[in-house]
Amino acid sequence: MYSERNPMIKIGNVEIKKTACLAPMAGVADRAYRLMCGKYGSSYCVSEMVSAKGICYSDKKTAELCTVTDGERPMAIQLFGSEPDFMAKAVEVVLEYNPDIIDINMGCPVPKVINTGAGSALMKNIGLAAETAESAVKAAGDVPVTVKIRSGWNADSINAVEMAKALESVGVSAIAVHGRTREQFYSGSADWNIIKAVKDAVNIPVIGNGDVTDADSCVDMYSKTGCDLVMIGRGSYGNPFIFEEINAKLNNKPYIPPAIEEKMRVMLEHIRLIIELSPKTEELAVHEARKHAAWYMNGCYGSAKFRAKCYQLTSYSEAEFLAGEFIKLQNSRLHNDSQ
Ligand SMILES: Cc1cc2nc3c(=O)[nH]c(=O)nc-3n(C[C@H](O)[C@H](O)[C@H](O)COP(=O)(O)O)c2cc1C
Numbered sequence: 001m002y003s004e005r006n007p008m009i010k011i012g013n014v015e016i017k018k019t020a021c022l023a024p025m026a027g028v029a030d031r032a033y034r035l036m037c038g039k040y041g042s043s044y045c046v047s048e049m050v051s052a053k054g055i056c057y058s059d060k061k062t063a064e065l066c067t068v069t070d071g072e073r074p075m076a077i078q079l080f081g082s083e084p085d086f087m088a089k090a091v092e093v094v095l096e097y098n099p100d101i102i103d104i105n106m107g108c109p110v111p112k113v114i115n116t117g118a119g120s121a122l123m124k125n126i127g128l129a130a131e132t133a134e135s136a137v138k139a140a141g142d143v144p145v146t147v148k149i150r151s152g153w154n155a156d157s158i159n160a161v162e163m164a165k166a167l168e169s170v171g172v173s174a175i176a177v178h179g180r181t182r183e184q185f186y187s188g189s190a191d192w193n194i195i196k197a198v199k200d201a202v203n204i205p206v207i208g209n210g211d212v213t214d215a216d217s218c219v220d221m222y223s224k225t226g227c228d229l230v231m232i233g234r235g236s237y238g239n240p241f242i243f244e245e246i247n248a249k250l251n252n253k254p255y256i257p258p259a260i261e262e263k264m265r266v267m268l269e270h271i272r273l274i275i276e277l278s279p280k281t282e283e284l285a286v287h288e289a290r291k292h293a294a295w296y297m298n299g300c301y302g303s304a305k306f307r308a309k310c311y312q313l314t315s316y317s318e319a320e321f322l323a324g325e326f327i328k329l330q331n332s333r334l335h336n337d338s339q
Pocket residue numbers: 023024025026027028047048049078105106107108148178186209210211212231232233234235
């Protein structure tokens with residue numbers, strides 16, 4: 001249950017506000033995204049996943065993926081891998097980027113990752129999962145190591161509790177539980193009972209994850225699971241405001257959702273940040289920004305047509321123009337409705 005009297009949690013020696021944090025999302029929650037969510041009150045974030053073996057063999061993308069900036073802290077760098085020796089070496093490499101926490105991905109469902117025995121494939125091999133985590137814990141020294149898991153491989157093998165206990169026993173400092181099986185990928189709904197079962201079974205902090213989309217569902221997750229921290233992924237798409245809404249609710253403060261002008265202003269700020277932080281040309285950076293631009297328009301009048309236009313953006317000035325047109329459309333509708 002969320003308690004205002006105890007609004008911080010501790011993962012190892014790292015203090016984190018007990019509000020809501022941003023989930024790792026490869027291809028989505030990059031530095032620009034994490035900074036935007038941090039600005040609106042996400043209390044902790046995790047990097048996109050990085051291959052432990054890849055890091056050991058090449059440093060091509062390591063700096064881009066592992067750099068931690070002040071606006072993102074506290075932040076974890078997330079590694080995936082299933083070979084204890086490579087994991088230890090990879091931890092040594094990423095420690096140079098000074099992360100607050102090192103997280104290991106044992107929940108990723110995609111074939112490219114599980115075919116190497118990593119991600120959620122480790123839910124089928126708790127022994128190797130514990131060995132890999134232990135190797136990271138030893139290499140990380142004072143930096144806490146956490147693990148993100150799913151409820152199990154499939155509905156017939158729900159084993160998050162057993163997995164969490166094994167990970168706790170080798171020195172893991174917190175467990176994040178996404179209440180879906182690997183077989184579910186992202187379909188169906190997350191089972192919050194399994195998050196509660198893990199929380200009841202271990203003494204380290206448990207981070208609850210899956211299907212939190214607003215302040216009400218965040219409060220619900222805290223009260224139904226007893227988790228120590230709520231983690232939000234897709235509910236933050238085009239909606240960094242979700243963290244502000246949650247912080248307001250948890251502190252019994254009023255919350256006024258952003259007007260369309262403010263939403264579009266923040267969308268443009270996000271796109272500018274993507275361009276600024278990208279090593280690529282403006283046009284290529286805007287390609288990466290397209291989906292974010294479209295998400296900021298979700299749920300508004302006429303958004304389907306405008307979202308399609310977002311997927312054709314090639315420059316910041318086009319985005320600015322589109323945002324202006326979208327504001328006009330929303331306001332003209334308001335005007336017509338009030339006639
Ligand atoms: C596009 C996308 C990329 C993801 N990438 C990662 C990742 O790199 N590491 C990870 O542990 N989980 C990853 N996830 C899973 C999320 O962290 C989270 O567990 C999942 O989306 C459920 O939470 P939600 O219902 O709040 O979205 C990803 C999810 C999505 C949708």
